[in-house]
Amino acid sequence: MKYQKELVFGLVSGVLVFAMLIGINVMPFVLFLALVYFASNYLGVSNQRGKTGTLITAVRKEQLASFDDIGGQTVAKQELLEALDFVNQHREAKRLGIRPLKGILLSGPPGTGKTLLAKAAAAYTDSVFVSAGGSEFVEMYAGVGAQRVRQLFEQARSAARKQKKSKAIIFIDEIDVLGGQRGKHSSHLEYDQTLNQLLVEMDGISNSEDIQVLVIGATNRPDLLDGALLRPGRFDRLVKVDLPEKEARLQILQVHTRNKPLASDVDLAQLAQETYGFSGAHLESLANEAAILALREGAALIEQRHFLQSIDKVMLGEQQERRPPLEEQQRISLHEAGHALVAEHVRPGSVATVTILSRGETLGYVRQTVDDAAVYLQTEEQIRQQLWVLLAGAIAEELTLGCRSTGARGDFQQAIELARRYVLAGMSPLGIVDESVLGKGEFHCAQQELLREVEQAVRAYLREHLATLKCVAMRLQQEERLTGERLREMLTTE
Numbered sequence: 001m002k003y004q005k006e007l008v009f010g011l012v013s014g015v016l017v018f019a020m021l022i023g024i025n026v027m028p029f030v031l032f033l034a035l036v037y038f039a040s041n042y043l044g045v046s047n048q049r050g051k052t053g054t055l056i057t058a059v060r061k062e063q064l065a066s067f068d069d070i071g072g073q074t075v076a077k078q079e080l081l082e083a084l085d086f087v088n089q090h091r092e093a094k095r096l097g098i099r100p101l102k103g104i105l106l107s108g109p110p111g112t113g114k115t116l117l118a119k120a121a122a123a124y125t126d127s128v129f130v131s132a133g134g135s136e137f138v139e140m141y142a143g144v145g146a147q148r149v150r151q152l153f154e155q156a157r158s159a160a161r162k163q164k165k166s167k168a169i170i171f172i173d174e175i176d177v178l179g180g181q182r183g184k185h186s187s188h189l190e191y192d193q194t195l196n197q198l199l200v201e202m203d204g205i206s207n208s209e210d211i212q213v214l215v216i217g218a219t220n221r222p223d224l225l226d227g228a229l230l231r232p233g234r235f236d237r238l239v240k241v242d243l244p245e246k247e248a249r250l251q252i253l254q255v256h257t258r259n260k261p262l263a264s265d266v267d268l269a270q271l272a273q274e275t276y277g278f279s280g281a282h283l284e285s286l287a288n289e290a291a292i293l294a295l296r297e298g299a300a301l302i303e304q305r306h307f308l309q310s311i312d313k314v315m316l317g318e319q320q321e322r323r324p325p326l327e328e329q330q331r332i333s334l335h336e337a338g339h340a341l342v343a344e345h346v347r348p349g350s351v352a353t354v355t356i357l358s359r360g361e362t363l364g365y366v367r368q369t370v371d372d373a374a375v376y377l378q379t380e381e382q383i384r385q386q387l388w389v390l391l392a393g394a395i396a397e398e399l400t401l402g403c404r405s406t407g408a409r410g411d412f413q414q415a416i417e418l419a420r421r422y423v424l425a426g427m428s429p430l431g432i433v434d435e436s437v438l439g440k441g442e443f444h445c446a447q448q449e450l451l452r453e454v455e456q457a458v459r460a461y462l463r464e465h466l467a468t469l470k471c472v473a474m475r476l477q478q479e480e481r482l483t484g485e486r487l488r489e490m491l492t493t494e
Contacts, residue, residue, distance in 0.1 A: 065119040071255035072248025072280065073113055076241045080104065080117060083237045087125045087167060087214060101236050102202050103215040105175075107222040108241030111281030114218040117241065118171040121216060127167035130156040134177030137194050145178075145194030153201045157211045167212045175217035176224040195226060202234045243279055246272050252280050256287040263301040271307050274352050276370035278314070286314050308483075312353065312367065317360035324363065329477055331397060332356045332364045335407055337473035338396025339366040339389055340487055341465065342458060346385040349488070355481040363407060369484075380427045383418055387454045390415040395459050396469055419447040 067077050086093050086101055093100065104121075106114040115131075122129035132152055137145040156168040172178060182192045202215060217235065219225065229235060244252060250272040257268065275283065289310035294302045313319070324332065333356050340354040343366060356364040368389075394408035426432040428446040435443065462469055472490060476482055482490075 065116050066123050067120045069255065070113055070116050070120060070280075071252030072244040073117070073241060074248065076106075076108075076117065076239050077120075079237065079239045080106075080121060081124070083239075084121055084125050087127075087212065090212060100212055101214060102233065103217065103235035104237045104239060105222065105225075105230070105235040106216065106218045106239050106241050107220065109220055109243055109279060111279035112241045112243060113280045114241050115171070115173060116280075117239075118169065118216045118218065121214075122169045122171075125167055125169070125214075126165065127169045127214070128156060128160040128163055128165055129169050129171065130159060131171040131173065134172055134174040134179070137178050146197035149194060149197040149201055153213065156213055160211045166210065167214070169214050169216055171216045171218070173218050176219040176221045179217070179225045179229045181224065181226045182228075195229070199228055199234065243277065244283075246276075249275055249278060249283060252283045253287065256284050257302075260287065260291055261301050263303040265304045266302065266307065267304060270304075271311070274308075274311060274367070274369050282314055286310050289313055308353070312355075312359060312365075315367070316362055316365065320358035320360075322358055324358075328363075329356060330473070331401060331405060332407070333473040333477040334396050334400050334469070335393040335405075336364040336366055337469055337476055338392040338394075338462060340482075341396075341469055341472060341491075342392035342461065343368055343389045344488065344491060345461065346388050349484070351484040351487055353481065353483060354476065354487060356476055357480050378421070380422070383422050383427070384454060387415055387418055387451070388458050390418070391451070391455050391458050392462065395455065396462055396473075399459065399462055399466060400470065400473075415451060416447065419450050422450055423447055 067081070070077065083101055083104055086098065090100055106117060108114060118131075119129060121127075130152065132148075137148045152170060156170050160166065160168040178198065179195055182195060215235075222230075222238070230238075250268055253268045253271055257266075271286075275286065278286070286307065290302050290306040293306045293310060299306075323329075336354050336356055340351050343351050347368075350368045351366060352369050353367045354365075359365070366389075390411045393411055394404045397404050397408070422428060423430065423433065423443060423446045424435060428450060430438070430442065430446050433443075468491065472482075472487065475490065
């Protein structure tokens with residue numbers, strides 16, 4: 001009936017009004033009906049979302065990627081391809097008694113391309129690709145998450161049958177939300193029930209089914225996952241997707257700039273060198289921001305300077321319009337000049353940019369290049385070099401202006417963490433130590449002794465090169481930004 005809901009609402013309202021007139025307390029009935037109404041609506045919407053695919057997304061073939069579209073990640077792609085070959089050659093694998101893979105777990109920092117790898121896996125195996133997020137399965141009402149897990153697997157099989165394919169890939173992003181260790185949520189068991197249903201569904205994947213389903217999970221916290229999920233027979237392969245190294249960053253930049261008009265001065269190798277710590281998402285954003293900057297200027301080609309300026313934007317954010325007073329600008333210039341001067345002393349050629357232009361929360365900064373070949377281990381000398389650079393800003397202020405400022409607080413926090421690492425690595429006079437049994441006073445004294453020693457050495461160096469420091473700071477205050485090459489030219493002429 002077209003107006004069925006309106007008629008029921010009017011009838012119930014009339015009954016309640018009549019009951020009130022004859023002196024019956026109708027408040028408990030009102031509260032009960034309201035609770036039933038909202039609960040039914042919520043569950044109805046939840047079920048509808050699961051059935052219609054609003055939460056669970058089946059990706060079309062043209063939306064998938066290929067492994068050629070993913071720069072870098074050579075090891076991860078090789079591991080994934082080896083696992084996927086078992087899926088493509090399932091008949092040969094079955095003949096040899098090899099059970100099919102049930103799950104592949106991609107783990108690594110955010111933005112490293114885990115979703116792209118999963119899409120490329122679907123294209124490589126000619127599978128239906130169905131994706132969902134881990135948070136989409138957990139609700140406050142018991143049983144909803146488990147129901148959505150069942151719907152996810154059923155949708156994958158149905159989509160494969162419609163497209164006349166024998167394979168389907170289910171991609172679950174942020175699977176640590178869904179597959180966290182059981183027993184951690186004592187308030188209710190919805191998390192555990194949802195995970196249990198996922199375990200049951202993965203166990204149900206067998207050779208006898210007409211559709212071969214492979215589950216690919218992605219997480220940046222594999223340590224949070226339940227042990228039952230990680231055992232062989234569920235997630236059979238663990239593929240690490242790490243931050244790209246220099247050569248991989250170059251490949252990623254080549255992928256993201258192949259559809260962009262580049263000027264002849266663009267040096268992607270230099271950009272790869274200066275973007276240590278960037279993920280694939282960062283590098284894609286770098287290429288995009290450089291194109292946006294060229295568009296704002298009305299340039300026909302994207303130049304190297306557009307990329308270099310975009311590195312700072314991706315790292316620290318948009319440039320701020322605020323300009324500190326002249327007195328503060330002088331202090332900031334001396335602070336950053338101290339960092340830059342000492343950085344060039346301890347590791348020549350390391351400074352890429354030094355500026356006093358505000359970006360994000362920083363009033364100024366020195367960006368250094370990092371050698372990828374020397375980042376896995378830190379020697380005593382390397383830690384001391386970093387401490388030299390971190391303490392140089394505050395000491396430069398003190399030598400030239402007579403006092404320090406709060407601008408060095410972030411530097412000091414990093415220096416304290418480095419000193420802590422130095423002591424725990426057995427590099428201090430205390431030798432090999434155990435933090436749990438070492439007294440706090442002894443630990444503190446060892447840290448302070450290291451910082452004091454470095455501070456004295458930096459002060460002596462800057463006092464000896466005070467004229468150079470003031471010259472660099474003055475030029476920095478005038479130009480607001482110096483490239484590493486310009487800084488080194490100034491230092492050689494002094």
